[in-house]
Amino acid sequence: MTSPLAQGSTIGILGGGQLGRMLSMAAARLGLKTHIYEQSAQCPAADVAHRVTSAAYDDEAALRAFGRDVDVITYEFENIPTYALDILQDLAPIRPARNALAVSQDRLTEKQFLTDLGLRCAPYHAVGTFDDLLQAIDKVGLPAILKTTRMGYDGKGQMRIANIQDAQEAYDAMQGSMAVFEGFIDFSHEVSVIAARGADGAISAYDPGENLHKNGILHQTTVPARLSANQRTDAVLLAAKILNALEYVGVMGVELFVTPAGFIVNEIAPRVHNSGHWTQNGCATDQFEQHIRAVAGWPLGDGQRYADVVMENLIGNDMDKVPQLTSQPNTALHLYGKPEARAGRKMGHVNVMTTPKA
């Protein structure tokens, strides 16, 4: 695939959650169709996609039919089984490419990759056995967090270790999975850079947003973040370094801890990112459209910020706030149409433009 996708072409998206839903809407704005591949019978993206395949990631026939129907394949989550990728890669280009998945699917590989690039991560140590864990505590210190190397998100697959007595419980909680022991670092706040690289190698980064978490889940992102002009530039250059090293095509989220000694990379996500949702009401081209443009081989759009925005997630019974939010000024609601507001479930988000006036 070398030329830009034409009107009416189809982008295959692995995963049909809210990110797939918003990617589908962005594709539609550009005159492109989407075909969602999703395990669950019902999913948020199905409402707005041209086509949906409901099948498991080990269903070869479904994967082949999907791969043949689409012009390019992208994804809304990083934990795509290798089996599926092996089949799909011969049927349509996968963007971002598999190297980005390989790096981000495994916390250890990711940290090694970032360190090799000359970037800083929190001190860490690989943990396979209980002895490794004791060594890690000795080397990195306490308190710290033990995380499975694979499949964790939104605080799942993580255990905090405050003192040596917690070690056994934390180790047992990993259930034999390979894990990484991460030291705490002294940071003032967390920001994230949402950056895109086009098929032509062009890079466009959004103004960094400042993140606030609650119970291990992103609660709020504010732009502008508390950063100096120099820090802003550093953050963007750092993201560009990662994108270029991977010859990445698409949007990536890069979470950074701000410390007096510079940025420490928390993690990278090879996809559109919750902390980039503010771009829907702050930029001519939002992160979803930017990702679609990149994977479709189109030029990147204008990601200049034109408003100050506070994005807040609506999680579980935060949905009770919706009636009040519907009539609040400068406020844009983005709901995912999920039927049941379970605790911890991302149901939607709201963007409040704090300086929107022309």
Place this chain on the structure above:
Amino acid sequence: MTSPLAQGSTIGILGGGQLGRMLSMAAARLGLKTHIYEQSAQCPAADVAHRVTSAAYDDEAALRAFGRDVDVITYEFENIPTYALDILQDLAPIRPARNALAVSQDRLTEKQFLTDLGLRCAPYHAVGTFDDLLQAIDKVGLPAILKTTRMGYDGKGQMRIANIQDAQEAYDAMQGSMAVFEGFIDFSHEVSVIAARGADGAISAYDPGENLHKNGILHQTTVPARLSANQRTDAVLLAAKILNALEYVGVMGVELFVTPAGFIVNEIAPRVHNSGHWTQNGCATDQFEQHIRAVAGWPLGDGQRYADVVMENLIGNDMDKVPQLTSQPNTALHLYGKPEARAGRKMGHVNVMTTPKA
């Protein structure tokens, strides 16, 4: 239907063109599904709708199945056959209600309605016979335009009469349809007010946009329009008068000619309107979401304008400009995914924010 539609409810939309497509996307942002009813086998809205019925407007079984599947019915065009409305009205609420369609489906009824409200229209005369036409010429004068009372849009079903020799040709072009003879008026420019009325009777009007037509089709809308503060207020009050008189629920487009003696109403459209597309990149709540909020019984959203915007339609081979537009700053593309760029066909539009910086 008295309470606001819940998450996951379904809005039925009659018509699956670009307006239905953008209404579907707006509904999705609010967590609502759409079911499109459309005669053509393929339509722009199908890509982003939860469900599509492809059937004619005289297919009773299809209409009944559609009506039973949805929680409320709205439409993207005014020329809905009475037969279909008769069936649908018993199955789900129709919003805006049928009185708005009755008024806007017939140019004569519309002019009578507006005149009765104390608003000004261009001088007109009903034409059923050739004698009526000669009388109209005598009473209203020339040049003038002869229009069928029903089914005309984008310059179709219209004939300009410059002098008496054109009369017979113009009359024959109406092919026996009832027509209205409209005198020319001396106006400086045309503006349109996109206004919404909620189910609770609340009214919200967008800042008027200034329209420029080419070959009888809208080419460009610019906000702000060239209007004084007083004119702005007058335009909004005028629109509110129309909405209240009809006890209207939804978004309406009101086209006004600006003259030294005040506004002359050109026409009203009981639906989202091409001249309101700029709201997608100038307001927290765009006209599509405002319409969905109204018909879903939600409170109206914030329609305050936060940027100056120029909206330009992409018609037929204007699509050749897309590659260049994709990398133009402050520019948001909205393409409809139509496979073939036929002459005169609306393929998309572009919103250029001319003062977008925070």
